[in-house]
Amino acid sequence: MKILGIETAVDESAAAVVEDGYRVLSSVVSSQAEIHQKYGGVVPELAARNHVATIIPTIDLALAKAHTKLSDIDCMAVCTTPGLVTALLVGIETARTFGCVMQKPIIAINDLESHAFACWLEDEELFRKTQRKENWPMIYLIVSGGTTQLFLANYFGEFRSLGQTLDDAVGEAFDKVAKMLNLGYPGGPIIEKTALKGNVEAYKFPRPMLHSKDLNFSFSGLKTAVLYKIKELQKISSRQIADLAASFQQAAIDVLVKKTLQAADEYRVKAIAVGGGVAANNFLRNNFQQKSRVPVYFPLKKYCTDNAAMLAGCAYYYAQKKIFTPLDKIKPFCYQNIKGKTIDNST
Numbered sequence: 001m002k003i004l005g006i007e008t009a010v011d012e013s014a015a016a017v018v019e020d021g022y023r024v025l026s027s028v029v030s031s032q033a034e035i036h037q038k039y040g041g042v043v044p045e046l047a048a049r050n051h052v053a054t055i056i057p058t059i060d061l062a063l064a065k066a067h068t069k070l071s072d073i074d075c076m077a078v079c080t081t082p083g084l085v086t087a088l089l090v091g092i093e094t095a096r097t098f099g100c101v102m103q104k105p106i107i108a109i110n111d112l113e114s115h116a117f118a119c120w121l122e123d124e125e126l127f128r129k130t131q132r133k134e135n136w137p138m139i140y141l142i143v144s145g146g147t148t149q150l151f152l153a154n155y156f157g158e159f160r161s162l163g164q165t166l167d168d169a170v171g172e173a174f175d176k177v178a179k180m181l182n183l184g185y186p187g188g189p190i191i192e193k194t195a196l197k198g199n200v201e202a203y204k205f206p207r208p209m210l211h212s213k214d215l216n217f218s219f220s221g222l223k224t225a226v227l228y229k230i231k232e233l234q235k236i237s238s239r240q241i242a243d244l245a246a247s248f249q250q251a252a253i254d255v256l257v258k259k260t261l262q263a264a265d266e267y268r269v270k271a272i273a274v275g276g277g278v279a280a281n282n283f284l285r286n287n288f289q290q291k292s293r294v295p296v297y298f299p300l301k302k303y304c305t306d307n308a309a310m311l312a313g314c315a316y317y318y319a320q321k322k323i324f325t326p327l328d329k330i331k332p333f334c335y336q337n338i339k340g341k342t343i344d345n346s347t
């Protein structure tokens with residue numbers, strides 16, 4: 001079964017063709033990062049206008065790379081939540097139009113769920129393992145520029161939130177700390193690289209909510225503590241920049257790992273799947289592998305940040321059960337659930 005994924009949630013126009021849930025025939029991502037860089041964040045109107053210009057060529061390229069015609073696609077997966085409303089609408093209306101013209105069914109996908117599915121893209125063995133119910137439940141940890149959230153998943157399509165950040169997302173904290181240190185954007189990869197030369201124990205930064213009983217997170221206090229330390233140091237050397245990056249990164253990772261393992265113990269899960277841009281971080285990966293008693297899955301790095309392959313991979317489970325989203329129900333902030341219901345969070 002071939003599924004075409006379409007993604008326009010924030011500042012990436014993406015399209016992909018995935019076969020049978022894990023075989024990626026093509027994955028094309030057209031990033032707008034350069035356009036938004038000078039504003040220090042994504043400008044929604046600019047994002048939507050650029051999606052309008054790029055989404056059709058992006059889909060064309062994904063189909064060409066997959067040596068597939070639109071008529072050979074079995075169904076389409078479109079990201080409907082979370083995201084910027086005007087940006088989401090471009091992908092949704094594109095999918096709806098193709099759906100009407102080509103008579104292809106569509107599945108409205110929750111991007112957060114699909115981030116976990118990125119873990120078994122291109123990994124047939126893991127894909128087959130996750131088909132078996134005895135390897136569930138799982139904890140999903142989704143860590144990106146806009147989200148830090150833990151989910152309990154009993155099986156494909158059956159997931160519920162256990163906790164989330166009460167303020168900044170962890171990726172946002174990486175981006176802001178990089179900005180404070182004049183390292184550039186996006187901050188995550190630069191902080192990680194800079195931290196390689198630093199000492200994680202040089203500065204004692206707080207681990208917010210590390211001992212709270214719930215499964216929520218908070219990163220704004222950690223970010224502010226870094227700001228105060230920078231002010232206190234006044235003129236900082238490159239050695240101190242590396243130490244600040246390393247100490248900040250370790251503090252953020254300590255909280256992510258501890259809370260996720262707490263959730264894994266509490267719900268006696270069989271595995272943990274980590275997704276989202278921050279899942280590309282090697283320190284996070286190593287910390288999990290060292291401390292977890294259950295297997296921890298990570299996507300290939302190219303599938304950590306937003307992409308359409310994970311949407312198409314996720315949609316496979318719905319398509320197999322012939323669960324599609326009616327054309328008149330697809331809109332921003334709705335998504336399909338495995339019981340056949342379209343959840344509408346738009347109001």
Ligand code: KG4
Nearest residue numbers: 144145146171186188189277278281305306
């Ligand atoms: O999933 P994504 O594309 O989502 C959003 O757009 O929200 O993730 C982007 C985020 C950025 O905040 C970026 O700094 C962070 O993921 N990121 C990383 C790394 N690579 C990307 N954070 C830490 N370490 C990395 N290696």
